Amino acid sequence: MILDIVVPALDKSRLNEIIHQINNKTKPLGALGDLEKIASQLALIQQNEEHNQNNQGIEIKLSKPSILVFAGDHGIAAQGVSIAPSEVTQQMVLNFLAGGAAINCFCLANDIDFKIIDAGIKTEITPTPENLIVQRIQAGTQDFSITSAMSVEQANQAIQLGFVLTQSIIDQGCNLIGFGEMGIANTSSASALLSAFTGIEVKETVGLGTGISNQQLTTKLTCIEKALARLSVTEMKPDEILAELGGFEIAQIVGAILAAAQRQKTIVIDGFIVTVAALIATRIQANALDYMIFSHSGDEKAHQTVLGELNAKPLLKLGLRLGEGTGAALAMPLIKCAAEFFNNMATFDSAAVEKVV
C-alpha cells in the first residue's frame, strides 16, 4: 500500500555548513536571495550521495531534468464548468505528442525531458503513439457533483501507477522531476479537493480556471458545494477523499510526488492543480514537503491559498493560469542556476576578493 510508504525527513544537520559554503562566495551576504534557499535545499537533498562531495564540500548534480504531464478527463465537465468540452483533453494530448503545446516549447528551450501519460482521458488514442505512456484507469471520472468520481480501489490504483512510473524515471537517472497535468474541468476537482482537505469554504477555493463566465462560476460553486454536502470529509482518509472528488491525473500525480520524495529527489511543483496534489501528498507523508520546490504563484484564485497552506514561497509570479507543467519548466533554469553558483562560483579566498561583512 502506497499510503504506508515512509518518506525520510531531510537531514538538516549540515545546513550551517552549506550556508557557510554559500556565504563564502564572492557576493554580499544573501545577495542571491531565494536562489540561495534553493541551493541550500538542493545541497541538503543531495548531501548523502557519495559522488556529490568535493574538496569544498557538497556538489550539486542535476541529472536528466524531466517533466511528466498526466492527462485525465472529468465527468464534472458535463456541467459546463470549463470553457472547453472534454474532447479538448484528447486534442491537447495529441498536440503534446506532436510537440505543439506551450509545455513542449518550454521543455525544448530548457533542455527538459518531456513525457505525457494517459491516466484516463475520455477517448483512448489508438493506435498508441510510441511517445505516449498509457496507464488509463478508465475513460474519465464520474461526475463528482452526482456521485463518487471513482472507487477507492481506482484511486489507489492511480496513486500506485504514478508512483511506479516515477520510480522508473528515477531509475533511468533523473533527479530533478516536475509534474504537470491536462484535464478539462480539473480546476473544479482541485478546488473541491482543496476545500475538502482544508475546510476552506468553496467560495474561496473556486476560481475561473480556463476563464469561465460568472454564470459558469456559479454553476461550478454549486456543483462543488453539492458534492461536499454529501461527504463527512473529516472522517475520511486521503484516498477516500481523492476517490470522491479527484481525477485520475491528480491521483497519479500524488503517487508520483510520493515516489520522488521517498527516493529523495528534487520535485518541481507546477500550478494550482499540481499544488493541490502536492498538498494531498503532504497529508499522506508530511516529509514530502522537504523535497518540493514551488515554481510559481499563478492567477487561479486559490493557488496562493494552497501555497499558503504549504508555507511555500514560489519562485515566479508571471500571471500564469495554464498548467501543463509550464510553471515547472520555467522554474527549472533558475534551479539549474542555483546549482551552478553553488558549485562553481569563486570564494573570497579563491578569487582573492576582500570579504566584506
Ligand SMILES: Cc1cc2ncn([C@H]3O[C@H](COP(=O)(O)O)[C@@H](O)[C@H]3O)c2cc1C
Ligand atoms: C486549449 C487548452 C489548453 C490547456 N492547457 C492546459 N489547460 C488547463 O485548463 C484545464 C483546467 O481548467 P478548467 O477547469 O477551466 O477546464 C486543464 O486542462 C489545465 O491543464 C488547458 C485548457 C485549454 C482549454
Ligand SMILES: O=C(O)c1cccnc1
Ligand atoms: O494553475 C494552474 O495549474 C491552472 C490554472 C488554470 C487552468 N489550468 C491550470
